[in-house]
Amino acid sequence: MSDALLMRSIAALVPRGARVLDLGCGDGALLEHLQRERGCSGYGVEIDDAKVHACVQRGINVIQLNLDEGLAMFEDSSFDVVLQIDTLQHLRNAEVMLRETARVGRNAIVAFPNFAHWPNRLSVLRGRMPVTRRLPYQWYDTPNIRVGTYRDFEALAGKNALKIVDAFGLQDGREVRFLPNLRASTAVFRLERG
């Protein structure tokens, strides 16, 4: 699934005019889209120098931080929506960051590659870690240090008393609501504090 498709699918979930914090904002494309198309405002958080530069080139507010150090800079409920789009799988403290995301935002939207997508299962059945368009890395050089499934995330949200407002899979730019854990390469969750 291309970044552009994921971006449009996610953007549609963000209310117009929302104050947004985008954790792991990359080159700022999603925030730029949200600002231009949906009248949103906000900030991106990014650790990578080149991506920070790309955000500044786009005119996107970006804060260079290591998310594994937490979100102490941000007050409780200071954003309408906090986004974690393809970020969770890179975090050492994925659970802490999920709690922090829920603390800082009135709503959270989390998207990540669903490891239980059927081609991945097939690959593991054959005895090999999957290498796909969505998970294009070899097991020994992947930046995805947290691989989880749609189901796993449901459990993690429950453990942290987070209410799942909506959840679905994304596959080829389409929402997957029937058997998403099997049929979608991307899992998407909208959360609120329970």
Added chain:
Amino acid sequence: MFVTPQSMHFAEPLALQSGASVRDYQLAFETYGTLNAERSNAVLICHALNASHHVAGRYEGQPKSEGWWDNMIGPGKPVDTNRFFVIGVNNLGSCFGSTGPMHANPDSGRIYGADFPVVTVEDWVNAQARLLERLGITQLAAVMGGSLGGMQALSWALQHPERVRHAVVIASAPNLNAENIAFNEVARRAITTDPDFHGGHFYQHGVVPKRGLRIARMIGHITYLSDDVMNEKFGRRLRAPAPAASQDALPLDGAGQSRGVSASDLREYLYSTQDVEFQIESYLRYQGDKFSDYFDANTYLLITRALDYFDPARRFGGSLSAALARAACKFLLVSFTTDWRFSPARSREIVKALLDNDREVSYAEIDAPHGHDAFLLDDPRYLNVVRAYFERTVAQGLRHV
């Protein structure tokens, strides 16, 4: 780019934060680029402790006279003088052309010396604002500075929020912590206890408290570098044997390049407590000597005090967020990971206070090895972020004016 320093006289008194005032003073300044017809492209550069209005360019006939931020400012540079009209101004109390302690007090006709009034960051900003009024600039596209200069940029955003569209605050802090004040105090004591200081009135004695200035500069210099850089540049390397006649504090040609074992590393120790043994000693002495030749002792006291006093949160019960509520402009902050004098944590405090007020801010934390000095050096990540900010955000503002 050849530049010419200018000077402007201000007859009317400038009321200072302390309650004192100065009148009949001069401000030295330079400008680069052209003020556009809308007068909307002015960028003010604020200097730190030992710099001046000579920010960029060279003086004709003086090949090595580059301004102190010449890598940042000039035609085609991150702050592009083909696009922006850039102003550098020497602060009141400094020693590079603006009125300072070495000049005559118009009230008494005598050299100010220690009687030059204490000036604060806020006073400097007000003096700069007056200069800009004279130049016909009612609003700055940006105000920018590093270290103490960053404090001035921040203060501009608070004192004259309607007159600044962007503030670029680099390697700075919302105030000095105790350790920082402590370093300043050591430097000041070195100067004031120098027998040649004469209570600040050394001019009439025909002497300069060079010993104090040297030590002040040496300790300052240590704090501007990182442990890693100092080890890499000097390590424990011994100073090369020098001819006896020029034993004292030669410049260290190529000190940074001499990796590996050289002849001087293997020489015997001198077993002396007072001779220069290690390269780091030689370097510090050289820096101290150079500094004491051109810097004014009273200026050093004044400027370090201005650093100590700066604390915009103080009037707001210590709440920086409350203090920064007045700011209306957009911000770019940059810090450097190995800067322990103005650490990233201090820049983050400013970022947080801006976030609390929902202000537009970007923040780059550059993983550079050079300590506080990094803000004057050529790290492409740093220069590129500043360039991108000026090209995209500051220049965009020009079209809307």
